[in-house]
Amino acid sequence: MTFSTDAIVLKITKTGESDRLLTLLTRDRGILKAFAKAADRPKNKLHMSTNLFCYGRFTFYEGVKSTKVEECDLNETFFGLQQDITKLALAQYFNELMIESAPVETEANEYLRLLLNSLYFLANDKKNMHILKALFELRLASLIGYMPSLIACAGCGEFETDPMYFNEMTGELYCCNCKGTGAGAYPLEVITAMRHSVFSEFDKMFSLQLSADNIPRFANASEKYLMSVIRRKFRTLDFYKTMINE
Numbered sequence: 001m002t003f004s005t006d007a008i009v010l011k012i013t014k015t016g017e018s019d020r021l022l023t024l025l026t027r028d029r030g031i032l033k034a035f036a037k038a039a040d041r042p043k044n045k046l047h048m049s050t051n052l053f054c055y056g057r058f059t060f061y062e063g064v065k066s067t068k069v070e071e072c073d074l075n076e077t078f079f080g081l082q083q084d085i086t087k088l089a090l091a092q093y094f095n096e097l098m099i100e101s102a103p104v105e106t107e108a109n110e111y112l113r114l115l116l117n118s119l120y121f122l123a124n125d126k127k128n129m130h131i132l133k134a135l136f137e138l139r140l141a142s143l144i145g146y147m148p149s150l151i152a153c154a155g156c157g158e159f160e161t162d163p164m165y166f167n168e169m170t171g172e173l174y175c176c177n178c179k180g181t182g183a184g185a186y187p188l189e190v191i192t193a194m195r196h197s198v199f200s201e202f203d204k205m206f207s208l209q210l211s212a213d214n215i216p217r218f219a220n221a222s223e224k225y226l227m228s229v230i231r232r233k234f235r236t237l238d239f240y241k242t243m244i245n246e
């Protein structure tokens with residue numbers, strides 16, 4: 001049986017003499033593993049369209065034991081990612097997060113949209129990398145059902161004080177009177193940026209701007225919160241951090 005869907009290559013494992021085992025994020029079936037037979041041979045028709053970050057319309061053949069890529073109508077390669085090792089590292093972290101958290105055997109349109117847009121902004125230098133990473137992390141946390149409670153203070157319902165306190169482990173927000181044990185102080189601008197990340201319409205999400213001083217605080221809160229939700233280490237995140245700290 002064959003089927004077609006939009007998909008992006010998240011990971012490649014070489015197997016056999018010249019085959020590739022792909023991990024893809026697909027619009028109709030979420031995370032999917034499929035073999036691209038002989039794709040490692042330069043003359044093979046799948047050679048150019050089954051590289052990392054290749055996005056397009058894929059046709060698969062679903063066998064009893066495994067799924068194979070039949071063909072791919074390539075749409076985008078995010079070529080800019082290959083030009084900069086730091087961008088590449090961040091993009092691979094996005095991919096690893098998707099493999100960890102996107103659904104399997106069910107539609108994953110919102111996940112695909114988040115990833116494709118983030119890679120586009122990253123590959124084309126359209127957005128500060130730290131802001132982009134934090135946006136991605138908070139939006140992904142919301143997609144997987146862990147939207148942080150950013151509407152108002154968990155103690156008294158106050159909407160805005162400056163600073164506010166955010167508990168990166170529980171996702172709870174507090175005003176400057178309630179504070180809340182274990183919550184870190186954040187300037188209101190950071191809380192506003194976090195609210196924008198999770199509540200804005202998707203099309204407006206990437207318009208977020210933040211003063212330079214507050215970008216690291218926003219990045220810190222977002223990463224800590226997502227990690228507290230997912231509860232595992234990401235090799236790609238560690239690698240990205242060695243890149244930005246150099």
Ligand SMILES: [Zn+2]
Binds near residue numbers: 155156178
């Ligand atoms: Zn309060």
